[in-house]
Amino acid sequence: MENTRFWLQTFIFLQTLSEISKVWCSLSGGEGEEQALPGLGAPYFQDYESGSTINVTTQLGSATYLHCKVNRLGGKTVSWMRRSTREDDNPYLLTYGRLIYSSDARYQIFHEAGHDWKLQIQFTRLSDEGLYECRVSSKTALVQYTYLKVVVPEIKIMDERNSMVKDQIIYEGGSTIELKCVVTNLVGEQPEYIIWKKEDRMLNYDLERGGISVETNLMATGATSKLKIKGARYSDSGNYTCTMMGMKATTSVELNIQPGKNAQPIMDDGGNSCCPPLAPVYTTLLILLIQSSSNI
Template sequence: MTMRSLSAVVAAILLQLAQFLTATNIPIVKPFPGLEDLPKSFWHELSSPFTEVYEEESLATEIGATPEPRPFFEDDDSNITVQLGAQVHMHCRVQHLQKRTVSWVRRRGDELLLLTFGINTYSSDSRFSLNYEKPNDWRLLLRSATERDAGVYECQVSAHPPFIRTVYLSVSVPKVEIVDERGATAGDKFYKAGSTIELKCVVSKVPHPTGYVTWRHGSRMLNYDTTRGGISVKTDMGAEGAVSRLYIANANKKDSGNYSCALADVAATTVSVHVLNGENPAAMQHGRSAGLRAAFALTAALTLTSLLR
């Protein structure tokens, strides 16, 4: 330490002592014996501000040290959109971390839920874990994303104040529909025996479709079925979804039943197919409606009878 720095320290101590004696009304005749002949420049230093910053800067200058670099994130805040059921990596690349700690939290309004701290995972949800990638990427891994996982996630570096990088996660829920020739959703489909069954499945709201569209008749998969013959599946994948068509030639009674279209294990829908041997689908529907009306009338009559008793 230089003589100037030492003088400044001594001056600060003397000033605080003088203030203390004054505040306690202790008479001061010769407060600092032997120091009366100090030069005026010394007392000028005594009356000037003395701060911790001055001390740190003086020490750093004397030993030739440079301030420790502050940590920073390589990436800005980001928005991520993933498909329902997908695996998600949320990146957090930190430079100049030194001995500081990285943690991941999930924000819900004013509530913060700790997910990871350092290399340790604290979430009770086993789908979350830290998947560190050298040299400096503290990635948060989320497996099988659900709609409830959408929200705000923060990567925090322990500093004062803390450094925070925010990730906004959106989870897209696919929509799967089996439609008719006019694009309307079909609940029941009727075909004459010997005709070709044609079903059209439209998959939408999929940002990056990676799964296959599969067709099933009951529990039997039809995409690669060769036992019956005459079955073909054609699927066109697009930027935001897919259109898949199922063709079954020379339909017969055994082809009746429920047909489902599914995007991997994420979403599915079902349609009921009826293969008729000469029956009129309209009459069949009319007869079904008449039966429903009769059942309703019978229920109403029984209810009325019980009320009159």
């Protein structure tokens, strides 16, 4: 029993050592590579020549896919690495074949039809920008570079005159509030939708206040969303936020409602207009009484 366990452990150790040797031989272009299967010929990249650099642009926070299509792979192995430059002597190994060597769980490898070894980066960060290398294990170096650029979406709030609102905006009571949320610098998939909030309350489908409407136009490279609030009240004052869902894009503005010539009558707790002040009425009656008494 002890002998069986010993030889089993020895076999596992040798297998592990063999795999590690294959990885480092392939990275250094060493001689200890498998030969291509007879009749298949040497492997080659389907879309680009060896040594080519592909430029890929992606959105901050989105899922990014880097493609490496290899024909006539035979018994060779495809690996993905991260490099600071082409001359970097210490590349960071991400995947080898179907195995993931990175401790970052955002990396995944997919082998799809069409001989595509696709590297996925989930929730892309600004730090992911840089040079990636797809390498095929062979005597002659067979590499394809991809430079990844990460784009940050831009979002801002404009008023009805298309002027940018930075921190706060003031409206007169009774007026119509018109704010526009503009999102630009988008790449990849079309945005899902834009949400307007006052504090923690969503306004897109608000029925509580009434007089609120949101009109959104989604495009491949950007989006606009118009918020309109009729008959501004003092209670409309507060923090308004515009957020592009599915992407890391949000901005906010402080809205202040002040009395003005268009202000609506002040409402009491019951929702009825308050009675006009009685002092002017009493003054008028007193003047009329004085005049009538002087005529007697």
